[in-house]
Amino acid sequence: xxxxxxxxxxxxxxxSALGTNLSIEEIVVEQSKDxxxxxxxxxxALQLARSLGQSPRVIAAKIISQVESALFEKIEIAGPxxxxxxxxxxxxxxxxxxxxxxxADYGSSDVGHGCSxxxxxVSANPTGTLHLGHARGAALGDVIARILSRAGYRVTREFYxxxxxxxxxxxxxxxxxxxxxxxxxxxxxxxxGYHGQDIVDIALEIKTAHGDQYLDRxxxxxxxxxxxxxxxxxxRADLDFYRVQFDVFTHETAIREQGLLxxxxxxxxxxxxxxxxxxxxxxxxxxxxxxxxxVKSDGTFTYFLPDIAYHLDxxxxxxxxxxxxxxxxxxxxxxxxxxxxxMLGYPEDTLTIEIVQMVRLIKDGQELKMSKRTGVGVTLRxxxxxxxxxxxxxxxxxxxxxxxxxFDLDLAASASSANPVYYAQYAHARLCSLLKAGQExxxxxxxxxLDSDEEKQLLRHLESYPLEVADAAxxxxxxxxxxxVQKLATLTHSFYxxxxxxxxxxxxxxxxxxxxxxxxxxxxGNALGLLGVSAPEKM
RNA sequence: GCGCCCGUAGCUCAGUUGGAUAGAGCGCUAGACUUCGAAUCUAGAGGUCACGAGUUCGAUUCUUGUCGGGCGCGCCA
Numbered sequence: 238x239x240x241x242x243x244x245x246x247x248x249x250x251x252x253s254a255l256g257t258n259l260s261i262e263e264i265v266v267e268q269s270k271d272x273x274x275x276x277x278x279x280x281x282a283l284q285l286a287r288s289l290g291q292s293p294r295v296i297a298a299k300i301i302s303q304v305e306s307a308l309f310e311k312i313e314i315a316g317p318x319x320x321x322x323x324x325x326x327x328x329x330x331x332x333x334x335x336x337x338x339x340x341a342d343y344g345s346s347d348v349g350h351g352c353s354x355x356x357x358x359v360s361a362n363p364t365g366t367l368h369l370g371h372a373r374g375a376a377l378g379d380v381i382a383r384i385l386s387r388a389g390y391r392v393t394r395e396f397y398x399x400x401x402x403x404x405x406x407x408x409x410x411x412x413x414x415x416x417x418x419x420x421x422x423x424x425x426x427x428x429x430g431y432h433g434q435d436i437v438d439i440a441l442e443i444k445t446a447h448g449d450q451y452l453d454r455x456x457x458x459x460x461x462x463x464x465x466x467x468x469x470x471x472x473r474a475d476l477d478f479y480r481v482q483f484d485v486f487t488h489e490t491a492i493r494e495q496g497l498l499x500x501x502x503x504x505x506x507x508x509x510x511x512x513x514x515x516x517x518x519x520x521x522x523x524x525x526x527x528x529x530x531x532v533k534s535d536g537t538f539t540y541f542l543p544d545i546a547y548h549l550d551x552x553x554x555x556x557x558x559x560x561x562x563x564x565x566x567x568x569x570x571x572x573x574x575x576x577x578x579x580m581l582g583y584p585e586d587t588l589t590i591e592i593v594q595m596v597r598l599i600k601d602g603q604e605l606k607m608s609k610r611t612g613v614g615v616t617l618r619x620x621x622x623x624x625x626x627x628x629x630x631x632x633x634x635x636x637x638x639x640x641x642x643x644f645d646l647d648l649a650a651s652a653s654s655a656n657p658v659y660y661a662q663y664a665h666a667r668l669c670s671l672l673k674a675g676q677e678x679x680x681x682x683x684x685x686x687l688d689s690d691e692e693k694q695l696l697r698h699l700e701s702y703p704l705e706v707a708d709a710a711x712x713x714x715x716x717x718x719x720x721x722v723q724k725l726a727t728l729t730h731s732f733y734x735x736x737x738x739x740x741x742x743x744x745x746x747x748x749x750x751x752x753x754x755x756x757x758x759x760x761x762g763n764a765l766g767l768l769g770v771s772a773p774e775k776m
Numbered sequence: 777g778c779g780c781c782c783g784u785a786g787c788u789c790a791g792u793u794g795g796a797u798a799g800a801g802c803g804c805u806a807g808a809c810u811u812c813g814a815a816u817c818u819a820g821a822g823g824u825c826a827c828g829a830g831u832u833c834g835a836u837u838c839u840u841g842u843c844g845g846g847c848g849c850g851c852c853a
Contacts (some may be wrong), residue, residue, distance in 0.1 A: 265793090280795055286833090293833095316796045317834080362853090402853060515851050526779055526849085533851040540853045568780065569848050592781085595846090599788095636789065639781075641846080643788060648802080652815060655802060663815050674812050712792085720790070723801070734808095734817045776815075 240328055241266055241277065241704060243308065248281055251303035255296070257285055268697060275313065275321035276329075276697060282318040293318025329693060330684025332700040336756040337682060344763050348707045349390030355551050356382045358562035359476070359483075360397040363468040364408045366435050367475045367617040370564055373642065374593045375617070376633035376769075378562040379481045380715040381591070383767050388710030393556065394483045397547060400465050401489040402540070407431065408468070409460035413451075415440035416460075420452055439467045475617050479626055480769045487550070489543060497546040498538070501581075505531075505545075508580050523576035545577045552583055560713065561590045562638075568592050591713060593638045599645045624649035627770045631658045634715035634768060657723055661765065662773055664726035667733060668758040669774040672751065675739040680755060681748035691732040692753065698728055699760050706767070715768070722764045729757055 245264050252264070266279045282297035297314040304312065310323040336343045358378025361371050378394070386392045399405075411431040417424035419440055426432065443451070443463055451459055469486070476482070492498075502509075508519045514534035518541070521528050531542050551559050563570065571590045578588050598605035598615060605615070621629050628649040635657065636642050654660050687696070702721070709717040738750045762772040 274796075278796085283795060283834095284793095319796060399853075404853075513851080517851095530851045535851080537851090539851065544853090565781090565847065567848090571780090594781090640789075641782090645788085645802095654815065656815090657801070659815060660801095663813085667813060667816085671812060716790080720800075727800095730816055731818090733812085734814095737812070739812050775813090 240308065240324060240700060241268075244277055244279070244322060247304045248279060248300065251300040252281065252285065254303050255285065255299055268701065274315065274319070275311075275323040276693075277322040277324065278315075279320050279322075280318075282314075282320060286318065326688050326693070327684075329696045329700070330687055332696060333684050333752050333756045334682040336699060336759050337680070337752065340759055341763060341766075343759060344702050344706045344767070345387055345389070346703050346707045347389035348710065349385065349388050351389060351391055352557045353391045353393070353555060354385055354558040354560060355393045355395055355554070355556040356385070356560045356562070357395045357397055357551070358382075359472075359481070360399070361472060362399050362404055363465045363472065364404050364431055365433050365468070367472055368614045369596050369598065369617070369620065369644075370593075372479070372617040372620060372629060373596050373633040374562050374564065375476060375479060375481050376630045377591065377593055377638050377715060380630075380634045380718070380768055381560065381562070381713050383769065384706060384710045384713075384715060384718065387767060388707050390558075390710070393485060393554075395485045395487060395551070396483045398465070398469065398486055398488045400461075401493060401543070405461055405465065406457065408436075408464045409457050410455070411436050412440050412443070412464045413455050413460050416443055417452060419444050420449060422452075435468065435471060439464065442467060479617060479621065480630070487547065489547070492543055492547050492550055495546075495550070497550060498542055501542065501546055501549060505577070505580055518573075518577065518580075520573045520576035523572075523579045525572040525576045529573050541573065541577075544574065545581075548574060548578060548588065549581060552578070552581075552587065558586070559588045561588070563590055563592055565592055565594050589713065591638050594641045596633075596642045596644050599643050600647065605646070627662070628656070628658045630769050631719060635719040637714060637716050657719070658770065659776075661722050661726040661761070662771070662776060664729040665758065665761050665765065665772045666774060666776045668729060668754050668761065671733075671738050671754050672758065675747060675751045675754075678739070678744060678748050678751060680752035681745065682752050684749055684753065686746045686749050687753060689736060691728070691735045692750075695725075695728045695732050695753065695757060698725055699756055702760050702764070718764055718767055722761065722768070725757070725761055725764065729761065732757075 244266050248264050248266070264279065264281060265284075266277050268277060282293040282300060285296050286293040294314055294317070297318045297320050300320060301312050301314070306312065308324060308328045310325050312323070313321045315321050339345075356378055358381075359367070359371055359375050361367055367375070382392045382394050407427055407429060408431060410427040414424045414426045414430065415437050430436075473483075505518060508522070509516050509531065510519065511517075515530050516532035517528045518531045519528050529541055530539050532538055548559060561574075567590075571592070574590070575585075575588055579585065617629075623646060624632075632644055632649055633642070648656055649658070650656075652659050654663075684696070687693075698721075705717060705721050709715060732753075736750060738747060738754060740747050765772040
C-alpha cells in the first residue's frame with residue numbers, strides 16, 4: 238500500500254479513537270511543499286477542533302499517540318496544529334520495486350469500480366473539416382476517456398452524428414453544385430452553402446465513382462447519404478491521425494427512428510404544458526432559468542426533444558455516467574438537459590457536461606485572427622503539420638477545459654526547455670540513454686543508499702502517481718496529468734544533474750540508481766501515454 | 777434587462793469540503809559543461825489574490841456590494 242494511504246488509514250483509526258467519525262476520503266493528507274514540514278502533513282487536528290471543542294494542538298498530540306510509528310523517523314506538531322510526518326527512507330524506496338514490477342500497469346486503480354461511463358465528444362457536424370475548436374475538444378475528450386479507464390471505469394467513446402437537420406440538405410445541395418460544376422454546368426451553391434475544399438473534393442470523388450449518373454436530376458437522398466458518409470470518412474481519418482478513436486457512432490436519424498421520441502413525449506407529459514400553440518417543458522422546476530419549447534406551434538420538434546432522446550438512449554445502454562464535452566456556446570444547454578434527465582428519473586449525477594472554452598492562436602506574440610466568413614480557419618490537420626500531434630495534444634489539455642486557452646504556435650514548435658512537451662520528452666530520452674549506458678550493471682530494487690534530497694523527492698513524486706490519476710479521473714481534469722509530467726521531468730533533470738548514475742567506482746549505488754531511473758522512465762512513459770503523447774527513447 | 781463563467785507575479789495559468797511564509801512554467805537577472813545527452817541544472821528579483829464590507833481562531837477559497845472582462849439568452853441547431 239502507498240504511504241499516503243497508510244497514513245490516511247491510521248489517521249482514520251485515530252480519529253475514531255477520539256470519538257469522531259471520518260471516512261478515509263474526508264481526511265486530507267498532503268505532500269509537504271516545505272522540507273521543514275516533513276514528507277507528509279495533515280490538518281486533521283484543525284478539522285476536528287470545532288467538533289471536539291479542544292485546542293488543535295492538544296488534539297494533534299492525541300492523534301499522534303494513536304499512530305503506529307514504525308514507518309516514520311519522527312512526527313511533529315507544527316504551527317496551529319498541523320501534524321508533519323517524516324518518513325523513513327526505507328519506506329520511500331519500496332515504490333521502486335512496485336513500479337518495475339507493475340510496469341505499464343503502474344498508475345491503474347479501481348476507484349471507478351468498473352462503472353460504465355459514456356464519453357461523448359467531438360460530435361462535429363458532418364458538413365466540413367475538423368478545425369481548431371474540435372481539436373481541443375477531441376484532445377480533452379480522448380484524454381479524459383484514457384484517464385477514466387485507467388482509474389477503473391468501463392469507458393465508451395461516442396461520436397454523435399447530427400445527420401437530420403437542415404444543414405444536411407445544405408450539404409447535399411452544395412456537393413451537387415460542385416459536382417455539376419465539375420461537368421461545366423453553371424449551378425450555384427445554395428444560399429448558405431458550404432464553400433470548403435472538402436465539398437469540392439467529395440464532388441470529385443463522386444464523379445470518379447459514378448460518372449455523370451447523378452448529373453441531370455438532383456437526387457437529395459443520394460447526395461445526403463454520400464455527403465455524410467464521405468465527410469465522416471474524412472473526419473475519422475483526421476481523428477485517427479490525431480490518435481483519437483471512437484467506439485460508437487450514433488446517428489441522429491437512427492435515434493429518431495427508434496420511437497424514442499414518442500416514448501419521451503409520454504414520459505415527460507406530466508412536465509409539459511401548452512402555451513401560444515407550442516408545447517413547453519417545465520425545466521425551470523429542475524434548476525433551469527426558464528422553460529423550453531419542445532414542440533413548436535407548427536407541430537415540429539425543436540432540437541431539444543431528439544437530444545433528450547439521444548441522452549435517454551445512452552442512459553438506457555446501461556451507462557451509469559454520461560459525460561458530454563461541448564463547446565462554450567452550449568453552456569446554456571447544461572441545465573435544461575440535466576433537468577430533462579431528472580424528469581426521466583435519472584439521478585442528479587448522471588450527466589456531466591464539460592464546457593470547452595475557446596482557443597486563441599498566438600503567433601509572434603500576436604493573436605492569429607481568422608475569418609469565419611472567408612472560411613480561412615485553421616484546421617486540425619494544419620495545426621498538427623505546424624507543431625506536431627504531440628505538442629497539439631499536450632497544449633490542449635494542459636489547462637483546465639473551462640479556461641480560455643492561448644495556444645502559442647512558436648512555443649509549441651520550439652525545441653527547448655521553454656516547450657513543456659520537449660522538456661518532458663527529453664527527460665524520458667535521457668532516462669532511456671542512462672539505462673542503456675548502465676545495462677551491464679543491473680538493478681538493485683531495494684533502493685539501498687538513495688538518500689539525497691533529489692532522490693527522495695523523485696521517489697515521493699513517483700509514489701503519488703496512482704493517486705494523481707485517480708484524482709484527475711474524479712475531477713475530469715487532464716491538466717493535472719500534464720502538471721504531474723512537468724514536475725516529474727523537473728525532478729528527473731535535477732536528479733540527473735546532481736546524482737551520477739553510472740559510476741564504475743561505486744557499483745552498488747549505481748545499481749540502486751539505475752533501478753530508480755527505470756522506475757522514473759516507466760512512470761513518465763505511462764503518464765505521457767495517458768496524454769496520448771509519444772515517449773521517445775532518443776530524440 | 778436576465779442568467780452563467782471569470783478577475784491570482786510582466787505573460788500563461790494552478791490553488792474545490794476555509795489552514796503554515798499564496799505556487800508552477802515562461803520571460804528577466806546572475807551563475808554552472810575535461811565525466812552518463814547543457815534540448816540541462818542552480819540561485820535571485822517579481823504579489824494590496826480587481827476593490828470594499830461581512831461571517832471566524834483563520835478567507836485567494838464562503839456571503840454581499842462595486843468595478844472590469846468573456847459568453848449565453850429566438851417556436852435556431
